[in-house]
Amino acid sequence: MRNLKLTLSYDGTSFHGWQLQPGVRTLQGELERAIGNILDHEITTHGSGRTDAGVHAQGQVAHFLTEKAIDTDAFHRSVNALLPPEIRVTSVEEMPLDFHARASARAKTYEYHVWRSTVVSPFHSRYVHSIWQHLDPDTVDQATRYFPGRHEFTSFSAAATSKKSHTREVYEAQWERSSEEWVFRIRANGFLQYMVRTIVGTLIEVGRGKLNPEEIPGIFEARDRQRAGPTVPAKGLHLVSVEY
Amino acid sequence: MRNLKLTLSYDGTSFHGWQLQPGVRTLQGELERAIGNILDHEITTHGSGRTDAGVHAQGQVAHFLTEKAIDTDAFHRSVNALLPPEIRVTSVEEMPLDFHARASARAKTYEYHVWRSTVVSPFHSRYVHSIWQHLDPDTVDQATRYFPGRHEFTSFSAAATSKKSHTREVYEAQWERSSEEWVFRIRANGFLQYMVRTIVGTLIEVGRGKLNPEEIPGIFEARDRQRAGPTVPAKGLHLVSVEY
Numbered sequence: 001m002r003n004l005k006l007t008l009s010y011d012g013t014s015f016h017g018w019q020l021q022p023g024v025r026t027l028q029g030e031l032e033r034a035i036g037n038i039l040d041h042e043i044t045t046h047g048s049g050r051t052d053a054g055v056h057a058q059g060q061v062a063h064f065l066t067e068k069a070i071d072t073d074a075f076h077r078s079v080n081a082l083l084p085p086e087i088r089v090t091s092v093e094e095m096p097l098d099f100h101a102r103a104s105a106r107a108k109t110y111e112y113h114v115w116r117s118t119v120v121s122p123f124h125s126r127y128v129h130s131i132w133q134h135l136d137p138d139t140v141d142q143a144t145r146y147f148p149g150r151h152e153f154t155s156f157s158a159a160a161t162s163k164k165s166h167t168r169e170v171y172e173a174q175w176e177r178s179s180e181e182w183v184f185r186i187r188a189n190g191f192l193q194y195m196v197r198t199i200v201g202t203l204i205e206v207g208r209g210k211l212n213p214e215e216i217p218g219i220f221e222a223r224d225r226q227r228a229g230p231t232v233p234a235k236g237l238h239l240v241s242v243e244y
Numbered sequence: 245m246r247n248l249k250l251t252l253s254y255d256g257t258s259f260h261g262w263q264l265q266p267g268v269r270t271l272q273g274e275l276e277r278a279i280g281n282i283l284d285h286e287i288t289t290h291g292s293g294r295t296d297a298g299v300h301a302q303g304q305v306a307h308f309l310t311e312k313a314i315d316t317d318a319f320h321r322s323v324n325a326l327l328p329p330e331i332r333v334t335s336v337e338e339m340p341l342d343f344h345a346r347a348s349a350r351a352k353t354y355e356y357h358v359w360r361s362t363v364v365s366p367f368h369s370r371y372v373h374s375i376w377q378h379l380d381p382d383t384v385d386q387a388t389r390y391f392p393g394r395h396e397f398t399s400f401s402a403a404a405t406s407k408k409s410h411t412r413e414v415y416e417a418q419w420e421r422s423s424e425e426w427v428f429r430i431r432a433n434g435f436l437q438y439m440v441r442t443i444v445g446t447l448i449e450v451g452r453g454k455l456n457p458e459e460i461p462g463i464f465e466a467r468d469r470q471r472a473g474p475t476v477p478a479k480g481l482h483l484v485s486v487e488y
Contacts, residue, residue: 011366056367077362085369118321122255123300125329127367 001065003099004072006031006045006079007091008060013126013235014086017053018060027051027087031062034082038075039068048101048108048242049191054234056127059090059109059241063101070094099244107171107243108191112184112200113236121180128181129236135182135207140175142213143206146220147173147186147199154223156199157192166192166223173199185240194231202229245309247343248316250275250289250323251335252304257370257479258330261297262304271295271331275306278326282319283312292345292352292486293435298478300371303334303353303485307345314338343488351415351487352435356428356444357480365424372425373480379426379451384419386457387450390464391417391430391443398467400443401436410436410467417443429484438475446473 008031016024020032028045036042045062076092083089098104115121115128116135147170154166172187184200202219205211211229219227252275260268264276272289280286289306320336327333342348359365359372360379391414398410416431428444446463449455455473463471 009363009366080363085364086366088363088366090363119253119324119332119334120329122253122330122332123371 001067001097002070003063003065003095003097004070004075005061005063005093005095005099005101006089008057008062009088009090010057010060011086011126012051012054012056015053017055018047018050027060028062030083030087031079034079035064037082038078039066039070041066041068046101048105049239051239052193052234052237055237055239056235057239060239061101061105061242061244063095063099065097101242104244105190105242107187107189109172109185109187109240109243110191110196111238111240112186112196112232113238114182114184114200114204115180116177116182117180126235127238129233131204133208135204136209137175137177137182137207139209139213140203140207143203143211143216144173144175144184146213146216151220152223153192153195153220155219155225155228156195156202157225158194159225163192168192168195196237197231197234198225198228200236201232204232205229245311245341246314247307247309247339247341248314248319249305249307249337249339249343249345250333252301252306253332253334254301254304255330255370256295256298256300259297261299262291262294271304272306274327274331275323278323279308281326282322283310283314285310285312290345292349293483295483296437296478296481299481299483300479301483304483305345305349305486305488307339307343309341345486348488349434349486351431351433353416353429353431353484353487354435354440355482355484356430356440356476357482358426358428358444358448359424360421360426361424370479371482373477375448377452379448380453381419381421381426381451383453383457384447384451387447387455387460388417388419388428390457390460395464396467397436397439397464399463399469399472400439400446401469402438403469407436412436412439440481441475441478442469442472444480445476448476449473 016026018027020028043064045064048061072092079089113128115130118132120130150169168190170188176183262271264272287308289308292305316336323333357372359374362376364374394413414432420427
């Protein structure tokens with residue numbers, strides 16, 4: 001038995017998210033179809049996590065098991081030849097059998113791209129959320145400082161979730177700004193559904209003056225999704241990397 | 245009468261080129277529909293030139309005439325609200341009546357993007373032509389040095405063309421290289437159809453060792469399209485700017 005780790009980059013615009021679903025185009029579905037064609041048997045891939053419809057990735061990771069002998073370089077070329085150009089496998093590595101793309105992950109990094117110029121470049125419009133109104137960078141940064149550390153993220157995730165624990169540890173959360181874009185970068189030991197998009201939506205409310213930075217601790221304590229800001233659109237979100 | 249100059253950026257992937265054609269989606273067609281809706285009368289736009297199907301632009305220029313009074317800022321916002329996100333008007337300026345986007349143009353700059361890494365990023369695949377085989381940068385640069393200056397470009401343009409003169413003056417032609425991309429940048433007083441794509445196709449043949457740099461002058465002299473290299477695909481071509 002062999003355990004293959006794939007690193008993936010994808011433009012999520014035209015996919016119904018990562019997870020395999022019958023009758024719709026998903027990233028997992030396309031990947032399993034391509035690999036199945038090469039190996040001539042059905043396989044199941046396990047992603048580091050499910051990205052939602054419209055979310056992009058520069059460094060998603062998945063693994064699968066096969067009995068077949070695989071030349072990783074030849075497999076790498078073949079799988080990219082069979083995948084649509086919106087999905088690229090950027091690396092293929094054989095791993096020990098106990099490696100699991102989801103269970104072995106120690107940290108993930110996401111970016112959220114907010115376009116700040118009035119005209120959104122047509123070469124970026126699928127990958128950014130555009131907000132041209134004034135946002136105060138100082139209050140946004142003040143509010144952002146409450147996120148690193150170990151917190152209960154119920155207020156900042158999908159209202160209905162199946163996860164037992166809502167506690168996650170954020171290692172890093174910060175904004176990088178250019179004249180065209182504000183990019184929010186967050187690294188944590190794990191993420192709940194909609195967590196990054198709800199954190200960003202809340203920080204945008206702070207930047208607009210609708211929330212004060214000092215209200216963030218109270219929102220954490222409330223454990224109530226209604227207290228946080230709106231969930232910003234999927235298209236600005238990018239899974240940058242997964243660490244093992 | 246007012247004369248409005250528009251600067252445009254577009255992702256040409258899903259358009260049948262610049263020029264208005266009945267029954268298909270063209271850049272000129274989308275632009276005239278949007279402007280017509282704002283002004284409530286039909287207008288004709290004049291582009292600096294026709295970009296072919298699949299060609300992109302960061303700085304295409306067009307003008308149109310109208311009797312209506314126009315607030316350029318309000319018009320700018322309205323036209324972008326009515327255009328699809330693949331086309332953006334990046335500036336609107338009122339010009340003297342004798343300004344003509346094509347006739348007044350003094351120089352244009354195009355770039356051609358050749359992707360050099362084995363895996364093409366899904367965020368760039370629509371905007372580059374991928375060549376992963378070895379290309380010799382030194383012979384390509386030697387051949388490129390024959391292009392600046394005043395030349396007869398019959399060998400380097402569409403076999404059938406309606407233009408009276410095939411003489412153009414190239415002010416600049418050079419390659420910029422990174423680990424992922426080779427970018428060819430060419431600035432001239434004008435371009436014939438397929439001219440940039442045929443020059444690049446010929447330089448690629450040199451890089452592959454199928455032509456010697458010293459053969460370029462003979463190809464110019466032959467005035468025979470058959471002597472030059474193939475026309476590379478439209479998707480790597482970008483109209484960067486038009487100078488007046």
